[in-house]
Amino acid sequence: MRFLEVELGFKKKEDKTFKRNSVCVVTEERALPKALDETLEKSAVGSESILTLNPENSFGFRNPDLIKVVNLNKFKKQGINPLPGMTLLFDGVPGRIKSISGGRAVVDFNPELAGETLECSYKILKEFKTDEEKVSGFGGKLGKVSFKEAGVSIKLNSDASEEEKQKFKSFVEKHSSYKKVDFE
Numbered sequence: 001m002r003f004l005e006v007e008l009g010f011k012k013k014e015d016k017t018f019k020r021n022s023v024c025v026v027t028e029e030r031a032l033p034k035a036l037d038e039t040l041e042k043s044a045v046g047s048e049s050i051l052t053l054n055p056e057n058s059f060g061f062r063n064p065d066l067i068k069v070v071n072l073n074k075f076k077k078q079g080i081n082p083l084p085g086m087t088l089l090f091d092g093v094p095g096r097i098k099s100i101s102g103g104r105a106v107v108d109f110n111p112e113l114a115g116e117t118l119e120c121s122y123k124i125l126k127e128f129k130t131d132e133e134k135v136s137g138f139g140g141k142l143g144k145v146s147f148k149e150a151g152v153s154i155k156l157n158s159d160a161s162e163e164e165k166q167k168f169k170s171f172v173e174k175h176s177s178y179k180k181v182d183f184e
Contacts, residue, residue: 002027002041003128003175005137009121010113013052018121024128024138026175033058036120048123055115062115067098070105089163131176139168143184151180 004025009018025032027041035057039049055061070090075082082088082105086097095107128134135152139145142164143156152172156165160183169181 001029003134003137004040004124005126005128006040007121007123007125008036011119012113013117013119018119020121022125024141026171033120036122040122040124043122043124045124045127048121051120051122053118053120055117058118058120059111059113059116062110066109068095068107068109070107072100072103072105075105131178135172135176135178138171142168147178148182150178151182152176152178153182153184155184 004027005022006025007020007022009020011018025040027037030037032040033053035051035053039051043049072082080088082097082100084097084099087094088097088107089095090107090109093109095109096112098106098108100106126137128137132147135147136145139152139154141157142160143154146153146155154168165183172178172181
């Protein structure tokens with residue numbers, strides 16, 4: 001298991017440019033496509049390459065059972081006006097609104113890139129080894145991280161969501177010796 005900051009880019013085979021992002025990842029946690037995860041686990045810091053990912057070793061094939069019809073009243077109760085193309089969380093699972101008609105929305109819960117052959121570019125920027133490096137690296141996008149006796153304090157950026165806070169707290173508790181997280 002490795003804790004890495006990686007510049008990742010994905011594109012469909014026929015597209016010309018990668019959509020790149022710098023992200024922090026934990027290998028062997030099944031959050032990445034299997035082939036990418038295995039490559040990052042074995043590659044050195046500074047390594048960069050392009051992988052071809054088929055559906056079976058990336059986001060899987062499209063599953064028609066993951067397309068659901070949702071009554072618009074469910075959205076109205078939460079004060080949401082859904083539009084085609086929007087991605088929303090449904091009980092913690094992302095779903096994309098495909099269409100709306102007759103008081104219903106068709107929601108696709110397949111991963112956006114399911115069924116696609118992709119190219120993935122990666123460059124390993126950093127590896128976090130100590131608890132402090134891991135916590136600072138993974139929490140840095142949320143705000144300024146500081147350490148206190150047995151805990152972590154983070155002065156949040158104004159745009160940090162509740163979901164991001166909970167993910168960070170879970171990460172700290174699971175992957176470090178710190179067991180207390182305070183948000184300011």
